[in-house]
Amino acid sequence: MSGLRLDGIRSRALGPLDLTVAAGELVFVSGPSGSGKSLLLRAVADLDPHEGEVWLGEEPRSGIAPATWRRRVGLLPAEAFWWAETVGEHLPVTLSTHADQATPTLRPAILRLPKPFRRPPGRVSNHPALPDPSTITDWLVHLGFAPDVLAWSVTRLSTGERQRLALVRLLAQTPEALLLDEATANLDPSNGARVESVVETYRTTQGAAVLWVSHDPEQRRRIGGRSLVIRSERLEPEA
Numbered sequence: 001m002s003g004l005r006l007d008g009i010r011s012r013a014l015g016p017l018d019l020t021v022a023a024g025e026l027v028f029v030s031g032p033s034g035s036g037k038s039l040l041l042r043a044v045a046d047l048d049p050h051e052g053e054v055w056l057g058e059e060p061r062s063g064i065a066p067a068t069w070r071r072r073v074g075l076l077p078a079e080a081f082w083w084a085e086t087v088g089e090h091l092p093v094t095l096s097t098h099a100d101q102a103t104p105t106l107r108p109a110i111l112r113l114p115k116p117f118r119r120p121p122g123r124v125s126n127h128p129a130l131p132d133p134s135t136i137t138d139w140l141v142h143l144g145f146a147p148d149v150l151a152w153s154v155t156r157l158s159t160g161e162r163q164r165l166a167l168v169r170l171l172a173q174t175p176e177a178l179l180l181d182e183a184t185a186n187l188d189p190s191n192g193a194r195v196e197s198v199v200e201t202y203r204t205t206q207g208a209a210v211l212w213v214s215h216d217p218e219q220r221r222r223i224g225g226r227s228l229v230i231r232s233e234r235l236e237p238e239a
């Protein structure tokens with residue numbers, strides 16, 4: 001995996017900012033409402049106009065196609081967008097029902113790679129292999145979902161369900177770095193803890209660099225890692 005390095009990032013009302021997040025490192029970002037936390041993540045994800053460069057390991061973002069960059073540097077926005085009708089259409093697994101089983105099951109889930117998940121033949125990349133579908137299954141179960149969640153219409157999802165499923169959808173793309181915008185904002189403590197443990201497992205097993213916007217001082221203390229705050233358009237260590 002690769003670290004993330006921000007070099008002179010200047011966005012609307014923000015910066016210039018320099019920051020290095022090593023591979024496998026977690027850095028929290030906090031700051032008052034409107035201080036620019038989401039702008040920072042969106043600039044790193046290359047979703048907003050800005051100046052400066054971001055490096056993933058030795059690769060500058062300017063040398064990587066935007067869609068590829070956003071797959072490798074995954075943003076979990078505060079409100080994720082869903083484009084297909086069912087949850088399952090957003091994930092590279094399918095629900096399988098066996099004749100001898102009364103209820104549908106996620107095991108064994110069959111890999112059904114939609115276009116964004118396919119790797120072009122012969123492409124040279126150090127992007128890690130797709131996760132085993134059972135990993136996606138494990139994430140879903142760990143985050144409190146029953147096997148039939150893949151058949152759910154996205155219109156029925158509660159805010160917290162959307163947030164948890166958006167995390168699974170993001171991790172299914174095996175990003176090398178994670179940008180998390182208030183990943184547990186809409187969750188009760190128990191589900192918040194589940195999200196924390198999935199993110200921490202992913203970070204430590206995959207060696208992913210994680211930049212996590214969190215308003216929750218308890219969460220920042222509980223998980224640990226470096227903690228920065230945006231003050232006067234700059235990043236400073238949290239006191």
Ligand SMILES: Nc1ncnc2c1ncn2[C@@H]1O[C@H](COP(=O)(O)OP(=O)(O)OP(=O)(O)O)[C@@H](O)[C@H]1O
Nearest residue numbers: 012013031032033034035036037038039040078215
């Ligand atoms: N497209 C835009 N046009 C104009 N101003 C914008 C735009 N996007 C963000 N801003 C402004 O930039 C500032 C920072 O916004 P940002 O969303 O990054 O805040 P934040 O720190 O994430 O706040 P919160 O904690 O409330 O989510 C805000 O004053 C916001 O109104």
